[in-house]
Each structure stands twice: as structure tokens, then as C-alpha cells.
Amino acid sequence: MTLTWQTLQNLEQEYGDSFFILDLRQFENNYKDFLESFRAIYPNTNIGYSYKTNYIPKLCQTVHSMGGYAEVVSQMEYDLAIAIGVPASRIIFNGPLKQQQDIENAILAGSTVNLDCLEEVEIVTALAQRLPEKQIAVGLRCNFDIGEHRISRFGFDVAAGELDRAFKRLTEFQNCTVDGLHCHISTSSRSTESYARRTQKILELTDYYFQDKQPRFIDIGGGFFGKMTEDLRSQFDFYIPNYQEYAAAVAPQLKSRYPGNSGPELIIEPGVAIVSDVLKFAAKVVGLKTVRSRQIALVVGSIHNVKPTGTDKTLSFKIYQNDENNNKKLVGTVDIVGYTCMEHDCLYKEYSGEIAIGDYVVFENIGAYTVVFKPPFIRPNPPIISYDSILDDYSLIRRRETSQDVFSTYIL
Ligand SMILES: Cc1ncc(COP(=O)(O)O)c(C=O)c1O
Structure with missing residues (x-):
């Protein structure tokens, strides 16, 4: 699967700003x-x-x-x-x-x-x-x-x-x-x-x-x-x-x-x-900040999406950038953090390079014990898109969860 920033943006427009891609x-x-x-x-x-x-x-x-x-x-x-x-x-x-x-x-x-x-x-x-x-x-x-x-x-x-x-x-x-x-x-x-x-x-x-x-x-x-x-x-x-x-x-x-x-x-x-190698997770970069000397990029994802089992391994990932992007960026050592309110919600520690608002961070090799393990903590689950490499075609196989999905079993 050859991903580009443009493909990811097209997928975002159709399905939202974070999603799994199944091969x-x-x-x-x-x-x-x-x-x-x-x-x-x-x-x-x-x-x-x-x-x-x-x-x-x-x-x-x-x-x-x-x-x-x-x-x-x-x-x-x-x-x-x-x-x-x-x-x-x-x-x-x-x-x-x-x-x-x-x-x-x-x-x-x-x-x-x-x-x-x-x-x-x-x-x-x-x-x-x-x-x-x-x-x-x-x-x-x-x-x-x-x-x-x-x-x-x-x-x-x-x-x-x-x-x-x-x-x-x-x-x-x-x-x-x-x-x-x-x-x-x-x-x-x-x-x-x-x-x-x-x-x-x-x-x-x-x-x-x-x-x-x-x-x-x-x-x-x-x-x-x-x-x-x-x-x-x-x-x-x-x-x-x-x-x-x-x-x-x-x-x-x-x-x-x-x-x-x-x-x-x-x-x-x-x-x-x-x-393990059939699923990727893509999340858009939506916020950048520096706190004292710590540089931080916020993505529309969480550690719960990519390593809910708490493995100590550092995940493989790639950043997809738009060459014409003049958005705010950080250069140097950056922690890529998630949407939860937990300090440990860091999807990748000390990434070294350049990262900008509007980029997509894509984590690889996350097919095992991820979508089945993720709790509905803070945000409903993102959608899953299936990619067919022979037809070069993307199709939705799990829609994005809604708040109603999460609360539907409670008696309100
Ligand atoms: C009975 C049984 N079979 C198969 C598996 C699959 O293990 P893995 O995903 O590590 O291959 C497990 C996982 O715990 C299991 O309990």
C-alpha cells in the first residue's frame, strides 16, 4: 500500500481525521x-x-x-x-x-x-x-x-x-x-x-x-x-x-x-x-506546543488505539506531509501525544524531525490486540477502512462510533 498525504487527506474528508487501514x-x-x-x-x-x-x-x-x-x-x-x-x-x-x-x-x-x-x-x-x-x-x-x-x-x-x-x-x-x-x-x-x-x-x-x-x-x-x-x-x-x-x-x-x-x-x-502487519492507524496532527523545553504534537488518536496492551516497544510510524503546507511546525525532538487526559498518553516519545499541523502520523504493525482491546475511553472508536491492493480501492468496513453507540447500553 503506497500511502501519500493526498490519499490520507481524501480518506479524512470521507471518514474523519483518524482511522485504521486494513490490508x-x-x-x-x-x-x-x-x-x-x-x-x-x-x-x-x-x-x-x-x-x-x-x-x-x-x-x-x-x-x-x-x-x-x-x-x-x-x-x-x-x-x-x-x-x-x-x-x-x-x-x-x-x-x-x-x-x-x-x-x-x-x-x-x-x-x-x-x-x-x-x-x-x-x-x-x-x-x-x-x-x-x-x-x-x-x-x-x-x-x-x-x-x-x-x-x-x-x-x-x-x-x-x-x-x-x-x-x-x-x-x-x-x-x-x-x-x-x-x-x-x-x-x-x-x-x-x-x-x-x-x-x-x-x-x-x-x-x-x-x-x-x-x-x-x-x-x-x-x-x-x-x-x-x-x-x-x-x-x-x-x-x-x-x-x-x-x-x-x-x-x-x-x-x-x-x-x-x-x-x-x-x-x-x-x-x-x-x-500484526495488516493494520495501520492514521491520525491527523492538530496541535503543537512547547512547554518549557518539551515540544509536543497532539494527534487525533491515543495510545489506546495503537498499543492498548501497554507494550514497552516503540512503534514504527511514518509522517506524511504536504509539501505545500505552510502551517505551523515544530523541528527537533517532539513527543507525539494523544487526546486523553492521561500524561502517559504518548504515542511516540522523542520523535526527531519535523512535524506540522495537517500532517498525518501513520503507525504500522498494529494488527494484533488493538481494535479488540481499545476501551471507549474519552472518545468513541475511529472507523476502519479496508484497502484492496489489487483493485487499489478503499472501502469502509466499520463506521466511526458515535456518542450514542457508547452510551446506548446505559439506562439514562
Ligand atoms: C488458546 C489461544 N490460542 C491462540 C492464541 C493466539 O495467540 P497469538 O495472538 O499470540 O498468536 C491465544 C492468545 O492468547 C490463545 O489463548
């Missing part, structure tokens, strides 16, 4: 490249796209049209998948809080439900008892040590015998089966070694628990790094693996354990890996 073709390419890296080694691989990472419906529809699963962690996301036409059988329902009705409906509709705790096992066994003529299958999320400092809170603690307890309890019922194992372990280094380790562990567990019949699926979760700009990459003091390197850490282990073409389905659940 759907980039998403499709990432999806294909990521999947192909795994399929080249282990063909029976599929993607379950992590809705929570960015559930813009256009992205979710693209995943469905490309044959992927919807990986959801709440009834809200489950409802979205159904609303955009994903059949229940193409939904994987994970997450720590699934309520009785949600679990029952999802199982009976044919979704893959990966249980997280013994309370959920009890919900499933009660269902199995109530409906003895129904065959009920679930997956179990495993929690094992892969040498990380943090102890994950998710899934059944394998070492303490919780996974065993879940298996035993479920298989007390003739109409109940476990048809696959799941794990998702988020680590800060997202290293290939950690993926090799989790794959080895989950294969050991499937060998132990599926001696009579191979599992339908093995799901190793998400948490992989995606593509990044060079200045973002340079802020990590460890290596950032690419898609092929992740695939090489995982897929050969399945291939050697299940030679031939009839092994279980390998499910990978990328969010960040395929969505």
Missing part, C-alpha cells in the same frame, strides 16, 4: 504462507485463526473462505463466527470461561470444545448423562512445563494428574470421548525451541492417552511472532523466527510420528503471526 491482501498472503510452511512438511495441517487477536469480521470471513477454523475464546466470538456464516463444525471453542449453556450448545452443534478445568468436565459429564443417546466428544487443554518461568493458569496440570483425572472422569461414560489434545503456552521469546518442546510433550501425551485409536487432532495453539518492520525487530534482544523456522520446529515431529498421510490433523492457532 486484507496482506492478511491472505500471511495466512497462505504460514499454512504452507507447515503443510509442506505435514500436509494435514489447518489454521484456527485466533479471533480475539483481531476479530474484524472481514478478517474472520477471509479465514473461513480460505478453509480455516474460527478459534474463539468466548461466546461473544462464537456468536460472531455463526453470524458471518461459519458452520459450528468449523469453530474451535477454547478459553477459561465457558458457561454451561455455551458448552452444551457448542458440543451439540458439532464444534470442537477444548476443556480447561474439571468444572467444565463436570458440565460435559452431566450432559452425557442427560443425553445418553448422543455421542459427545471434547478436547482437553494440557498444561505442562516447557521450561518457562511463568506458571500458566490454563488447562489441566499434567504433572499433578489433573489431565489424567479429566480423561478418567470423561471415559466413565460410554457416550463420551476425548478426541484431541490442545495446548497454548505464551512465552515472551516465542522461540522455535519452545515450539519444539511443546510439540514433543503433546506427542508424548497423545501416545500415552491414545493407544487404541489415534486422536482426531493435535492443537499446539498460537503465540508465534509475525512479520515486523526492521525498527521493531531491532528492539528485541533475541532472534525473531520466521514462518518456515516455526514449521521446522513442529511439523517434522508429527511427520516422523505419523508417517504416511493419515495422521491426526495438526491445528495451529496463529493470531499475531498473521495479523
